[in-house]
Amino acid sequence: MRLQLNTKIILGFTIAVSMLLLTSLLAWYSIQQLSYYTQRVEHTYQVLQRTSDLRMRMRDAQSQVRGYLLLNDSTQKTTFQAVLQQARLDHDTLRVLTSDNPSQQLRLDTLKTIIAQETDYLSNFLQEKPSVSAVQRLVIGDRAMQEKLRLLVEHMKAEEEGLLSQRRQRQGIYEHTTPAAIIVSAVLAAIIVLWLFNKIFQELKANAELQQQLTQTNEEVARRIQLIESLAERVVQGDYKVKIKDRGKDSLGNLATSLNRMTQTLDENFTMLETRNKELDQFAYVASHDLKAPLRGVVTVVKWIESELPNELSDQMRQYLDMMKGRLHRLEDLINGLLAYARVGRTEQKLEEVHVGQLVREVQEMVVPASFRVEIPTNMPTLVTDRLSLQQVFTNLMGNAAKYHHKPEGTITVSCQELKNEYEFTVRDDGPGIAPQFHEKIFLMFQTLRDRNTAESTGIGLSIVKKILDEQKASIRVDSAEGEGTAFIFTWPKPAPVPTSVAS
Template sequence: MRLKLNTKIILGFSLALSVLLLTSLGAYKSIQQLSFYTREVQHTNQVLRYTSDLRLRIRDAQMSVRGFLLIGDNNYLLAFRDGFQAVRVDLDSLQELTRDNPEQQSRLDTLRRLVGQEKSFLRQWTVLPPSPEAARDLVIADQNNLNQLNTLLVRLRTSEEDLLRNRMQYQDFYQNTTPFAIIVAAVLAIMIVLWLFLKISRELKANQLLQEELTRVNEDTTRRIDIIEELAERVVQGDYTVKIRSEEQQDSLGNLATSLNRMTQTLEENFTTLKNRNKELDQFAYVAAHDLKAPLRGVTTVLKWIEDELASEISQQMRQYLDMMKGRLSRLEDLINGLLAYARAGRADQAEVQVNVDQLVSEVTEMVVPAGFQVLRPDPLPSFLTDRLSLEQVFTNLIGNAVKYHHQPTGTITIGCRDVGRCYEFRVQDDGPGIAPEYHDKIFLIFQTLRDRHTAESTGIGLSIVKKIIDEQKGTIHVESAVGQGATFVFTWPK
């Protein structure tokens, strides 16, 4: 069974989204592992640094006591006390850093005990009279304690160096595989997008050929109608001997009434087919936009499931990513809705009715203007026969934009009007931030906005809809503005 173009687009984008999701998850996992082992390497380096500091501080503490015994300067004793206070801080830091390693914790307990013994031992020498002989005896007597401390510190350091080598191997592995995973995801995304582009291009080309074929059939049918009209006219005039000379014409003859009826029926079917095909092509924007909403809602639902079912497991960083995805999905939905509104603008033939513009502006003001803004109408607004719905949509967009893009919570909007002959010229003026002259033409183009692209409410379609409606009415629109001086949108509307 041959799938429709819309179905192919949906299936293609669903496949693309699935592949991108899987590759993105792989890349994310690789990045997480790289981050984990990077932290582990930093953690091990901290342990090694504290171990080296601890060894130096114990050695400095002994040298301080020895300096006191050699020179008799009490400042050395202050350095001795400060050194062991720093040793205690280093031990506490090492205890905290290695709390997940029972073997190292055991060594630290032993080290803490030996440090206490060393401190007690050295304190005994601080009360002796200073002399070179006492300093020499201290070095000899303390040799065994220092050897034990050094041996234990070496074991502690060797264990951490083994851990460091192992963790650096994992870090190097994920450091090399993470860029590869990201590149694979990007290449797959590009290949899928190109594949979708080729498929859609082929389908559109096939539709174009079909349109050309329908045009050819239409031309051929018109020619046949001319032949039949000539034949019918001559029959009406009583020329029953008339013959269709060409072979093609003889193929359409038999019983004249039956042939005419069959031809009429054929023409009706052909024109109906042509009309339906043109209608399908004309409404492609509607179908595409509506069908795009289905996967969009699906992705939104999946995000909600993730937040609901994994609420306790999602990290703060991941939650920020989910919020960013929801913002992008919201903006995409606004763009689709804006496309639908743009495609509908000016399509339906609305009956012309008597419109009181003053009353219409009052109704629009109640709908879109908040309490902090005031709408002034210094000029009398006319009442005339026109398309009310289209004029209301123009005022709604312009007044709504004056409020939406105002830089203050309060402001003034002024609606003016003057008769310029065959048209009325309306002015919608605000006291907002204004628009730089270089953007005066850009703002009327579809998807063009002066706001940040990540601002969900700024789709860049509103003014495009206004311009499309006014163009359908054979009117004109332009903006008069400068930065910091507000903006005035001036448009003409035929009477």
């Protein structure tokens, strides 16, 4: 598993610090041991020195007594006491220095007894009369005790010298290991730091190369994405023959291949659609001419029968002829409605300035009976839009409001509200209303809520309105309930602002 650069740096510094701490602890321990054994060596020297001083003082004490006996010098007595006092002080100091050594403590106990005996022995001669014979007796009698003192001191010194040898050996070891530990610590720390910096440098170099590769890759990907965006924009503008030249074997290359296939399919489909539209135009022409011609002929025949045989037709026959004329007119309206529905969105829209208030008044004169009152506000907007499409919407909505009214007279109210990106128009009547369960059904083709024998209706008018608004990317909804009138609310997009050019 490849570690990140930050993790490597932290890990490297952790190892370096750990090694420095470890070697520093080893160096500190070595220094402490060196100091300890140096103190112990000094301590041993002190014991040896005090031991030698003690024996020398006991010999000096004997010398002071001999001097008194030979020279009859009373000052030797005072010096004798001072020497004994120093000997006792040396003994007490040795007891403190060897407090951690039981064997030396036992020897010091014996030494204390010998010192006491030697003191008593020498003190007795200080009471005698000075003479040469007294000196001879002193030396001969004290020889054994001095020998015991010498042997005891020698044993003490031998043990201390043994300890001194061990301690000096340990001291020598730590004298050599301490500098070595410090040097090793410094060398290890330097090696780790150099290794760490080398690793960091290599990682930074690799990251720089990777960053450069990523930059180049990003630039290449951005270029290829720009080609894809350009293709999408040209497809939006209607150019379905555009292709992308991208031979890459990655996801973008696969996407480019898919887009090329998509544009090819779109081109084929739109070519086929144009062919179908032409066929539909031909059908519309046939329907408007070939279908209407025999229809008009049948209407003419009915009129001839009514005019030629006015006295021979019974009331029942006249009723049948009226029903036939109504069905023929409904069939003609149905054909005209189908043609109008088919042409929605297929004819070129002609943008022009439209005063909506004036447009509504013109629609009123065409489709609303004189017995109806139409309320139009004075603040209706002026739009730059396709006049025929907007006129068709108002014509169908206002015509339906009058046609399906349950009374011969009524009120139709047209209002407008300006929104952010569109206008919201409302066509409201005071007719019988529409139950909520039929609000969606009325926009479907050939759907009508009234008996066809009561009011001739093709059921296409609101379908045409819905299709026109869908082409404009607008919406329509109905607000109605039975007995409360009906309001059709639809939106119409505002014209896009025309950019103003700055003269240079």
